Amino acid sequence: MSAANKEIGPPVIELGVMGWLRKNLFSNLHNSLLTIFGLYLLYILIPPLVNWIFLDANFVGSTRDDCTNEGACWIFIQQNIKLIFYGLYPTEELWRINFVYLILFISGVYLLIPNLKHKGWVGAFLLIIFPIICVVMLSGGLGLEAVETRLWGGLFLTLVIAGVGIVLSLPIGVMLALGRRSKLPVVSLLCTIFIEIWRGVPLITVLFMASNMFPLFMPEGVNFDKLIRALIGVMFFSAAYLAEVVRGGLQAMPKGQYEASQAVGLTYWRMMALVILPQSLKMVIPAIIGSFIAIFKDTTLVLVIGLFDFLGIIQFVGTNPDWLGFSHEGYVFAAAVFWVFCYAMSWYSQRLEKKLDTGR
Amino acid sequence: METDKSRIGSFIFNRSVQGIFYQLITLGLVALGIYYIVTNTARNMLERGLASGFHFLGVESQFDIGMTLIEYSPTSTYFDSFIVGLLNTLLVAGIGILFATIIGFTVGIMRLSSNWLIAKIAEAYVEILRNIPLLLQIFFWYFAVLRALPKPKQSLELYDSFFLNNRGLFIPDTVFGEGSSIIFYLLWLTIIISIGIFIWAKRRQNRTGERFPAFYVSTALILGTFFISLAATGFPVSFEYPELKGFNFKGGVKLIPELVALTFALAMYTASFIAEVVRGGIMAVSKGQTEAAKSVGLKQNLILRLIIIPQALRVIVPPLTNQYLNLTKNSSLAAAIAYPDLVLVFAGTALMQTGQAIEIIGMVMGVYLFLSLFTSLIMNLFNRFMKVDGER
Numbered sequence: 095m096s097a098a099n100k101e102i103g104p105p106v107i108e109l110g111v112m113g114w115l116r117k118n119l120f121s122n123l124h125n126s127l128l129t130i131f132g133l134y135l136l137y138i139l140i141p142p143l144v145n146w147i148f149l150d151a152n153f154v155g156s157t158r159d160d161c162t163n164e165g166a167c168w169i170f171i172q173q174n175i176k177l178i179f180y181g182l183y184p185t186e187e188l189w190r191i192n193f194v195y196l197i198l199f200i201s202g203v204y205l206l207i208p209n210l211k212h213k214g215w216v217g218a219f220l221l222i223i224f225p226i227i228c229v230v231m232l233s234g235g236l237g238l239e240a241v242e243t244r245l246w247g248g249l250f251l252t253l254v255i256a257g258v259g260i261v262l263s264l265p266i267g268v269m270l271a272l273g274r275r276s277k278l279p280v281v282s283l284l285c286t287i288f289i290e291i292w293r294g295v296p297l298i299t300v301l302f303m304a305s306n307m308f309p310l311f312m313p314e315g316v317n318f319d320k321l322i323r324a325l326i327g328v329m330f331f332s333a334a335y336l337a338e339v340v341r342g343g344l345q346a347m348p349k350g351q352y353e354a355s356q357a358v359g360l361t362y363w364r365m366m367a368l369v370i371l372p373q374s375l376k377m378v379i380p381a382i383i384g385s386f387i388a389i390f391k392d393t394t395l396v397l398v399i400g401l402f403d404f405l406g407i408i409q410f411v412g413t414n415p416d417w418l419g420f421s422h423e424g425y426v427f428a429a430a431v432f433w434v435f436c437y438a439m440s441w442y443s444q445r446l447e448k449k450l451d452t453g454r
Numbered sequence: 455m456e457t458d459k460s461r462i463g464s465f466i467f468n469r470s471v472q473g474i475f476y477q478l479i480t481l482g483l484v485a486l487g488i489y490y491i492v493t494n495t496a497r498n499m500l501e502r503g504l505a506s507g508f509h510f511l512g513v514e515s516q517f518d519i520g521m522t523l524i525e526y527s528p529t530s531t532y533f534d535s536f537i538v539g540l541l542n543t544l545l546v547a548g549i550g551i552l553f554a555t556i557i558g559f560t561v562g563i564m565r566l567s568s569n570w571l572i573a574k575i576a577e578a579y580v581e582i583l584r585n586i587p588l589l590l591q592i593f594f595w596y597f598a599v600l601r602a603l604p605k606p607k608q609s610l611e612l613y614d615s616f617f618l619n620n621r622g623l624f625i626p627d628t629v630f631g632e633g634s635s636i637i638f639y640l641l642w643l644t645i646i647i648s649i650g651i652f653i654w655a656k657r658r659q660n661r662t663g664e665r666f667p668a669f670y671v672s673t674a675l676i677l678g679t680f681f682i683s684l685a686a687t688g689f690p691v692s693f694e695y696p697e698l699k700g701f702n703f704k705g706g707v708k709l710i711p712e713l714v715a716l717t718f719a720l721a722m723y724t725a726s727f728i729a730e731v732v733r734g735g736i737m738a739v740s741k742g743q744t745e746a747a748k749s750v751g752l753k754q755n756l757i758l759r760l761i762i763i764p765q766a767l768r769v770i771v772p773p774l775t776n777q778y779l780n781l782t783k784n785s786s787l788a789a790a791i792a793y794p795d796l797v798l799v800f801a802g803t804a805l806m807q808t809g810q811a812i813e814i815i816g817m818v819m820g821v822y823l824f825l826s827l828f829t830s831l832i833m834n835l836f837n838r839f840m841k842v843d844g845e846r
Contacts, residue, residue, distance in 0.1 A: 118568070118569065118570035118571075119569060119570055119571055121568070125568065125569050128567070128569045128571075128572050129569055129571050129572070131572075132569070132571040132572050132575055133571070135575065136575070277473070278473050278476060278477050278480075279477070280477040280480055280481055281476070281477060281480050284480065284484060290823075290826075290827070291819075291823065293826070294819075294822055294823040294825075294826035294827060295783070295819045295822045295823055295826075296783035296784065296786040296797070296822055298786045298787060298789060298797055299786065299797060299801060299815065299818055299819050299822065302797070302801050302805075302815060302818075303815050303819070306805065306811040306815065307811050307812060307815060309498075310494070310495045310498045310499065310811060310812070311491045311494055311495055312494060312498075313494050313497075314497070314498070314501075387585070391585075391586075391587040391588070392587070394587040394589040394590060395589060395787070395790075397589075397790070398789055398790055405587065405589060405590055405593070409593065412597075421597050421598045422598050425590060425593060425594045425597075425598055428590055429586045429590055429591075429594070432585070432586050432587055432590065433582065433585045433586055436585035436586075437581065437585050440585070
């Protein structure tokens with residue numbers, strides 16, 4: 095009774111900046127304390143970082159003596175940029191790598207712009223003709239000077255390994271997933287064993303195996319490139335992971351889809367290619383891109399078998415006597431580049447998920 | 455004639471006959487591939503003068519290892535080096551899992567906070583750490599942070615008992631004196647009694663509906679017995695603090711910088727994935743559950759303990775175990791900063807010295823494979839155990 099008679103004040107404002115602040119940051123004592131703690135955390139982390147990276151950093155100069163300010167010495171990155179991006183690739187042949195980048199960039203942009211025609215053709219070009227162009231342009235042939243793969247390095251090598259791993263592992267992964275779901279016991283058993291073995295071991299042991307055991311497997315005289323061995327290892331490893339992702343999509347497919355396609359008389363391969371795979375792959379696109387991100391990050395491991403990928407080269411230029419003591423700059427730069435690539439992929443996947451509305 | 459033809463046709467187009475045919479082809483191809491690899495390998499090994507087999511395991515290894523949990527010297531066998539590496543891997547995985555869980559759960563719950571700033575900080579943590587390769591993070595902590603620490607004389611210290619410098623992290627060691635074993639026996643005894651109390655309390659609640667504060671009683675029992683027995687035996691447990699003697703620390707437990715950097719990086723990296731798992735798990739419990747629990751009059755902490763957490767855990771545990779497994783497998787990156795784990799010691803040094811590539815890599819892969827399959831077995835059992843009746 096008395097409570098009802100008590101005068102009730104106007105409701106707390108929930109609009110405007112003050113309202114938002116009150117609702118999200120200072121709704122009660124507990125919340126306000128948390129906010130203050132968060133602000134303190136940002137205060138001890140952000141200003142020193144910003145000072146080091148931007149405000150106190152050195153951007154102009156050519157030797158380490160030009161780094162007179164307190165902050166980061168970005169001259170170190172600037173002076174080694176060729177090494178970091180292209181490895182030991184001969185300078186007069188760099189246009190070949192840039193040309194490949196250019197083709198990739200143009201077709202990528204074309205595919206990303208909505209409502210353009212002939213996207214299928216561009217996609218087919220990227221998947222079928224572009225790899226051939228890459229091999230010829232990058233390693234030589236058709237009148238171009240040959241460049242040994244031991245000269246490949248830096249971000250370029252990282253992109254090659256990740257690209258080959260991603261492009262080749264998807265079809266293999268799909269085949270393995272189909273095999274594992276097959277009604278034929280021998281096929282399904284073999285695929286299951288294959289997938290579980292690769293998934294059960296760390297990539298580093300796979301790479302060790304690729305560099306130590308593959309040469310033993312081959313007949314006399316056949317001695318293939320260290321890069322190709324690493325590529326085979328990365329390819330099978332990521333194919334096994336993708337196979338499990340694809341299998342998830344296949345399992346999520348309603349049984350009616352299988353039955354309906356069988357009822358209209360489609361053979362197994364037509365049913366898979368025309369009805370089941372297009373739908374189930376679309377369902378697991380976010381997970382597939384997640385696997386691609388994992389492959390991209392995992393390419394850094396090739397440095398343990400002596401390939402100089404992006405991280406390997408940064409580690410290597412850090413040991414140059416002229417530039418000792420700049421490991422912080424190297425790692426921060428590498429982290430920023432990797433982060434941009436991975437975050438772009440995950441952002442794209444989220445956008446795609448929304449567009450296709452497969453997340454449910 | 456015509457009947458013969460159609461009989462052959464129906465034989466060729468018969469589904470099960472086709473199936474057997476395809477399987478035979480697959481089997482044949484796989485067998486051929488294996489045969490090809492085996493014969494090549496056998497010939498290559500013969501040429502290089504390598505004997506196959508595991509005899510090398512009994513041979514003296516003749517190399518030393520920087521960090522060992524068991525007795526080990528260059529006169530020990532290759533098998534001993536395998537065990538040393540395995541234990542080091544398990545050590546790093548164990549500590550990493552502990553810290554990754556703590557950080558991961560904290561960050562995951564922070565992301566769900568109603569406080570905008572806290573949620574954003576947690577989101578930034580997740581988005582930054584999981585998009586940077588683990589190896590880069592390990593390098594950063596090892597080369598850029600721990601290697602750049604001051605010398606032992608200027609160590610960073612905490613309470614005069616924890617010291618951090620470029621030689622590693624020094625922490626106090628516990629020394630168990632005479633009579634401390636009885637404390638351990640009592641500790642085990644009270645733990646077993648507490649489990650009994652929990653079972654009894656649950657049965658009684660099912661029977662009569664009365665609740666028994668099993669948690670408080672058993673905590674009091676365990677801690678009480680522990681401290682009373684400590685006092686009764688005259689505190690046989692003491693701490694040995696690290697001390698600066700000359701240029702380095704003596705006493706206490708020394709954690710080498712490789713171990714510290716690796717654990718730190720593994721824990722921080724895996725925590726960003728665990729945070730997402732935890733967030734997903736809690737969000738998967740529908741809001742109606744909380745509302746229903748409130749409407750039957752449960753208190754806030756009981757709602758959390760009896761309604762939200764059990765349901766969230768069912769979603770969280772399987773991917774969480776997966777993350778633990780990933781952490782264990784990722785601990786093999788130790789090789790890149792020379793922490794003596796299984797891969798570095800056995801697939802690195804031992805392989806280099808003996809050249810027994812197939813046996814050694816087979817053993818190392820076998821260890822990881824065993825861990826994976828064992829974990830997924832446990833997971834399947836867990837899923838069966840946690841399955842709610844009538845669920846899909």
